[in-house]
Amino acid sequence: MAKHDPDLSQLFHALADPTRRSILTRLAEEPARVTDLAAPTGLRLPTVMRHLSVLEEAGLISTSKDGRIRTCAVVPEALDPVRTWLDEQRVIWEARLDRLDAFVMNVMKERAE
Amino acid sequence: MAKHDPDLSQLFHALADPTRRSILTRLAEEPARVTDLAAPTGLRLPTVMRHLSVLEEAGLISTSKDGRIRTCAVVPEALDPVRTWLDEQRVIWEARLDRLDAFVMNVMKERAE
DNA sequence: GTGATAGTTAGCATTATGGCTAAGCATGAT
DNA sequence: ATCATGCTTAGCCATAATGCTAACTATCAC
Known part of the structure; x- marks a missing residue:
């Protein structure tokens, strides 16, 4: 329940700092x-x-370092796991909303009877 | 570039822990x-x-607390700022890719001449 | 009221984080 | 060879984060 996505923790933690963002x-x-x-x-x-x-x-x-200069660049696909996690959350949530919907519909139907 | 979204830091930090996720x-x-x-x-x-x-x-x-029992529920829209930030990043990144594309096309065109 | 249940508060220990200075080590320019 | 530049390392300090235990409060069931 925690161990199988260590990088997700690392990613979120890296993103949690305004300077890093x-x-x-x-x-x-x-x-x-x-x-x-730095400037x-x-x-x-x-x-x-x-x-x-x-x-x-x-x-x-x-x-990467060239001479005495280190150049940094983003790795765009690195954010993918984050997006994936967010999407998963949304899916679960929506499934729940659907069930809630069904529940409400049921209650309303029962009331109507 | 850092102060005006304190909640983004808070959100990412909250999400950075596997137990919390x-x-x-x-x-x-x-x-x-x-x-x-807890169990x-x-x-x-x-x-x-x-x-x-x-x-x-x-x-x-x-x-919310009812009697001695506190019930917790997710607030689904709370993740929106995170999604928004991710989308913004992607937009910037893609703009950069486009410029790179244009650059490469230019070089190729020049070579062809 | 007694006792179990559910949560809360207070305080502690350990480790991680985010900042700094000072000193070191390459590399590039003269 | 010398000096400036650009990064790196080591080490320090203050604070925050994560876990715990112990003790306390508030409810619910008898």
Whole structure:
């Protein structure tokens, strides 16, 4: 009931931080270097590095180093498990709504009798 | 780029815990009492209570007390901001893909000349 | 009223998170 | 060779998160 989607926890956790979400949004526009990502956050480099590694470990971004410059880019399909989970939730919920509907209809029918 | 959606952080954080997700999934089937929610988790009541208040503060569930029994139920529209954020990300990403596409097409056209 | 049941509150221990500084290590430019 | 740049590592601090136990309150059933 918990163990079989460890990455979902990791994903949600990575997304739970506004700084990380803003980095993601920025990277969705175009790949960027670590320093450029750090600038708008007002945070120090090591702090941003940590955010980046959280994002990378969650699979949300990929990075590569060329010379002394590390370039980061989003991994768009990384959000798929999140979407899938949300959709599953919706399906279950709607099934429940349907049952509720049926229940209400039943009650109304009984009342009418 | 961070302050104006505090609930998004709260939502993602609430969803980042497997126990809380399993509670949500269970509640999506049908409303339940605190004790019934606690049972399958193997956790103590106070611990589960804390998870429930995290979920409630994030707006993901609502609870009400009747006599000594507290009943919890999901709030389905609570996930909407999450969906919206995901969709926005996808839009930005796709715009970027389109630009990349245009770029590639351009290069190919130039080569052909 | 006694006792079981359902939840709540208080407080504690452990670990994780998010920020920092200081110092280190490559690489690129001169 | 020297220096600036860009990233990295190590280590510290404060706070928040997750679990627990123990004790307490409020209801319901007899």
